[in-house]
Amino acid sequence: MGFLTVNDVTYNYQGKGSVINRVSWEIEEGEFHCLLGKSGCGKTTFLKLAAGLLQVDTGIISLNGNIVIKPSPEAGFVFQSPTLLEWKTVMDNVLLPVSLRGKVKGKDIEYAMKLLDTVGLADYLQSFPAQLSGGQQSRVAIARALVEQPSMMFLDEPFAALDAITREELQDDLLKICKQQNTTVLFITHDISEAVYLSDKIAVMDQGSIVYDTAVDLAKPRTVEMRYSSYFNELCLKIRQVMGGARL
Numbered sequence: 001m002g003f004l005t006v007n008d009v010t011y012n013y014q015g016k017g018s019v020i021n022r023v024s025w026e027i028e029e030g031e032f033h034c035l036l037g038k039s040g041c042g043k044t045t046f047l048k049l050a051a052g053l054l055q056v057d058t059g060i061i062s063l064n065g066n067i068v069i070k071p072s073p074e075a076g077f078v079f080q081s082p083t084l085l086e087w088k089t090v091m092d093n094v095l096l097p098v099s100l101r102g103k104v105k106g107k108d109i110e111y112a113m114k115l116l117d118t119v120g121l122a123d124y125l126q127s128f129p130a131q132l133s134g135g136q137q138s139r140v141a142i143a144r145a146l147v148e149q150p151s152m153m154f155l156d157e158p159f160a161a162l163d164a165i166t167r168e169e170l171q172d173d174l175l176k177i178c179k180q181q182n183t184t185v186l187f188i189t190h191d192i193s194e195a196v197y198l199s200d201k202i203a204v205m206d207q208g209s210i211v212y213d214t215a216v217d218l219a220k221p222r223t224v225e226m227r228y229s230s231y232f233n234e235l236c237l238k239i240r241q242v243m244g245g246a247r248l
């Protein structure tokens with residue numbers, strides 16, 4: 001049984017046809033999986049179901065052996081918009097989940113500093129969000145999601161608004177931290193090369209069903225050179241063909 005197990009799940013928004021249609025999927029502990037698919041195919045809905053933000057109509061989802069009926073304290077979330085609190089410093093934004101639960105301890109501050117150092121923000125601890133670039137704000141959001149060392153991370157197009165180089169840097173940061181923490185990850189993206197670079201396994205969704213899946217046979221840690229290897233590009237092309245010629 002996987003760390004996250006999705007078994008024959010169906011979901012409809014009221015008044016709509018089937019948005020998620022008998023999907024089964026498993027993510028083993030510590031694995032990084034990406035879900036790709038065209039706009040409107042159901043990716044975000046699937047992530048919300050897996051994360052307990054929506055309830056399945058039929059089927060069962062379990063996380064670490066527990067049936068998912070609400071968001072788990074074991075899970076962290078990152079969405080496309082960083083949604084930082086403007087009146088709090090970078091450090092206080094990262095520590096927010098800890099402070100909502102109780103008193104912030106020295107070890108929490110130490111860990112937040114380590115995360116901010118890993119994502120290249122050691123010099124910005126006392127800055128406010130408005131003083132940061134979009135990429136820096138995304139880094140803060142990732143550090144915030146990881147500060148309680150969640151065993152599962154759900155990320156919905158977290159890098160969509162960023163330029164290509166910043167995006168690549170953040171992909172490496174995310175892989176590094178998830179490896180350190182042995183985090184299991186479900187990551188949604190439109191970007192085929194991002195999915196290939198990040199993933200142990202990729203699923204392609206179309207009209208609410210998983211129509212293709214593949215393991216990614218690249219060594220870890222990933223390197224810039226791998227992005228230009230023939231295997232990498234052949235896999236991107238294969239996935240592109242599966243997704244068809246329409247706009248992503």
Ligand SMILES: Nc1ncnc2c1ncn2[C@@H]1O[C@H](COP(=O)(O)OP(=O)(O)OP(=O)(O)O)[C@@H](O)[C@H]1O
Binds near residue numbers: 016040043
């Ligand atoms: N709250 C809602 N109420 C009704 N229908 C919704 C709601 N949210 C999404 N939908 C519909 O469900 C379908 C799947 O939407 P979803 O956001 O899961 O797709 P997506 O693959 O994540 O799209 P994108 O890549 O554009 O973010 C779409 O047809 C969308 O219009």
